[in-house]
Amino acid sequence: MAPYPPTRIDLRQRLLPPAWPQPGRPAHLLGTDNVGRDMLSRIIWGARISLAVGLSAALLGAVAGSVLGLCAGFFGGAVDAAISWLINVQLAFPFTLFAIFLLAVFGGGFLPVVGVLALATWVNFARIVRSQTLSLRAQDFVTAAHAVGVGAPRILRRYIFPAVLPSIVVVASFSAAQAILTEAALSFLGVGVDPTIPSWGAMLNLGRNYLQTAWWMATFPGIAIALTVLGANLMGDWLGTRLDPRAR
Amino acid sequence: MAALSEASGVSVRYGGVAALTDVDFAVSAGETVAIIGESGCGKSTLGRTLLLLQPPTSGTVRFRGEDLTALPARALRQRRRFMQMMFQDPYASLNARMTIGETLAEPLVVHGLATWRTARPRVAQMLARVGLDPGVTSRYPHEFSGGQRQRIAIARAVIAGPDLVVADEPLSALDITVQGQILDLLAALQAAQNLTYVFISHDLPVVRHIAGRVAVMLGGRMVEQGPPAEVFATPAHPYTQALLAAVPIPDPALARARMATAAALPAATPAPPNACPFVPRCPAARPICTESMPPLRDIAAHRRAACWLNEVPA
Numbered sequence: 085m086a087p088y089p090p091t092r093i094d095l096r097q098r099l100l101p102p103a104w105p106q107p108g109r110p111a112h113l114l115g116t117d118n119v120g121r122d123m124l125s126r127i128i129w130g131a132r133i134s135l136a137v138g139l140s141a142a143l144l145g146a147v148a149g150s151v152l153g154l155c156a157g158f159f160g161g162a163v164d165a166a167i168s169w170l171i172n173v174q175l176a177f178p179f180t181l182f183a184i185f186l187l188a189v190f191g192g193g194f195l196p197v198v199g200v201l202a203l204a205t206w207v208n209f210a211r212i213v214r215s216q217t218l219s220l221r222a223q224d225f226v227t228a229a230h231a232v233g234v235g236a237p238r239i240l241r242r243y244i245f246p247a248v249l250p251s252i253v254v255v256a257s258f259s260a261a262q263a264i265l266t267e268a269a270l271s272f273l274g275v276g277v278d279p280t281i282p283s284w285g286a287m288l289n290l291g292r293n294y295l296q297t298a299w300w301m302a303t304f305p306g307i308a309i310a311l312t313v314l315g316a317n318l319m320g321d322w323l324g325t326r327l328d329p330r331a332r
Numbered sequence: 333m334a335a336l337s338e339a340s341g342v343s344v345r346y347g348g349v350a351a352l353t354d355v356d357f358a359v360s361a362g363e364t365v366a367i368i369g370e371s372g373c374g375k376s377t378l379g380r381t382l383l384l385l386q387p388p389t390s391g392t393v394r395f396r397g398e399d400l401t402a403l404p405a406r407a408l409r410q411r412r413r414f415m416q417m418m419f420q421d422p423y424a425s426l427n428a429r430m431t432i433g434e435t436l437a438e439p440l441v442v443h444g445l446a447t448w449r450t451a452r453p454r455v456a457q458m459l460a461r462v463g464l465d466p467g468v469t470s471r472y473p474h475e476f477s478g479g480q481r482q483r484i485a486i487a488r489a490v491i492a493g494p495d496l497v498v499a500d501e502p503l504s505a506l507d508i509t510v511q512g513q514i515l516d517l518l519a520a521l522q523a524a525q526n527l528t529y530v531f532i533s534h535d536l537p538v539v540r541h542i543a544g545r546v547a548v549m550l551g552g553r554m555v556e557q558g559p560p561a562e563v564f565a566t567p568a569h570p571y572t573q574a575l576l577a578a579v580p581i582p583d584p585a586l587a588r589a590r591m592a593t594a595a596a597l598p599a600a601t602p603a604p605p606n607a608c609p610f611v612p613r614c615p616a617a618r619p620i621c622t623e624s625m626p627p628l629r630d631i632a633a634h635r636r637a638a639c640w641l642n643e644v645p646a
Contacts (some may be wrong), residue, residue: 187389224424231385232439233412246429
């Protein structure tokens with residue numbers, strides 16, 4: 085799909101502007117970067133890493149955080165105390181430092197990066213799901229389920245979880261965005277997925293240095309991230325309404 | 333007759349607040365008992381405590397002679413088949429994300445009386461009995477009116493064949509015209525299934541109409557019990573008198589006449605600990621009322637009251 089290999093360096097054609105503002109060389113539609121790599125090709129290839137990392141990390145964080153949040157909010161007591169303690173520890177911790185440490189020890193690569201990013205995002209889910217579960221637990225329709233004799237697993241599955249799912253989806257959309265940006269920071273620090281494969285975050289970081297001379301280097305990866313986040317949010321919104329029978 | 337449901341010496345505390353204090357209350361099979369009292373008097377808490385939806389801080393709650401507070405969670409859940417609850421707000425008590433069919437089949441399935449598939453004919457039958465189209469099972473609660481939702485909630489409460497139903501103000505969220513229909517439905521179900529109702533209400537005319545016995549609560553305590561005709565004719569507690577005086581009268585002339593004679597019931601004010609909770613508002617309070625809470629005693633056949641006025645001659 086990409087017009088050039090994303091890592092092909094051509095120093096004679098470096099820092100070319102995008103093809104359309106000034107009739108330059110239409111061979112590079114979005115221009116080239118500081119070592120002459122084609123921006124369009126790099127963005128297309130970067131999508132693979134950024135989307136895969138962002139979505140996997142958000143999904144993993146969503147599953148872990150939601151389960152912990154549901155249990156903490158529903159069962160209360162010692163379970164809640166333990167999980168809330170974990171949440172607070174996670175929130176108080178300098179996460180980026182921790183991530184660098186982990187990745188430096190265990191090495192980079194796709195799975196470690198996704199794991200570390202999920203470690204960063206689960207808290208978002210756990211906090212929201214816990215607080216919503218707490219308030220749902222006291223509502224009449226949940227009391228009614230208890231009164232009927234419905235057991236805890238089914239109440240969690242059919243009463244509480246569907247009611248918090250729209251929030252989980254919304255949190256997932258911004259957690260995916262957060263993961264894409266954090267992956268960028270990790271790439272920048274050299275502990276990302278793979279320095280030879282471009283990711284949007286890494287391109288954005290590189291482009292910052294050329295913001296005044298070659299605006300396109302930072303702008304296009306930025307637009308790609310913004311559009312992805314917007315898309316994720318719109319999809320979250322749509323899913324949220326689809327899941328609510330009242331809005332159908 | 334042995335009590336179907338019985339609370340003895342039950343107290344419930346939320347943090348430092350006493351919602352129920354040393355309440356004794358028993359319901360016999362087949363009875364309709366109404367619990368009345370102002371908001372915050374503990375009548376809903378007592379209803380939930382009878383079903384152990386609210387565990388008591390102290391005291392015991394028995395159902396068919398068995399101490400529910402001593403049962404493990406799983407066994408308690410199995411007993412719930414025989415004791416059910418109806419809620420005030422039919423908009424809040426149904427799961428908005430479950431179809432009517434699933435909501436009504438659920439009690440049958442969780443108690444092992446049917447599978448999701450075999451529950452269908454019974455769900456349709458139940459819908460017809462509460463006056464709804466049996467074909468609505470794939471629809472969601474938001475597609476129904478308040479009265480229809482309350483019929484669904486009632487169907488859910490009785491479908492598994494309970495003995496005891498605690499109805500927590502099941503009419504107060506409904507239109508006056510719908511209230512009558514729901515009352516008729518509750519009476520028909522009681523006759524058909526031999527139900528025992530604990531009917532929590534503040535609508536005294538309705539209580540007089542349906543209840544065989546009425547229990548008056550105040551400040552988390554039981555202050556009077558008896559047949560509604562007698563309790564309403566000759567209240568044995570000044571609080572019951574005040575409650576009766578607060579019932580709206582549809583005739584303006586009569587209402588004006590009453591206003592001239594009886595002072596309206598003032599808002600609840602906290603009473604000192606150990607005192608009768610009505611002391612701050614009681615027109616007939618005496619020194620002893622501040623010193624100790626009067627016990628609930630038999631004052632006549634089928635009648636009990638907790639007021640020093642009945643104990644010590646003036």
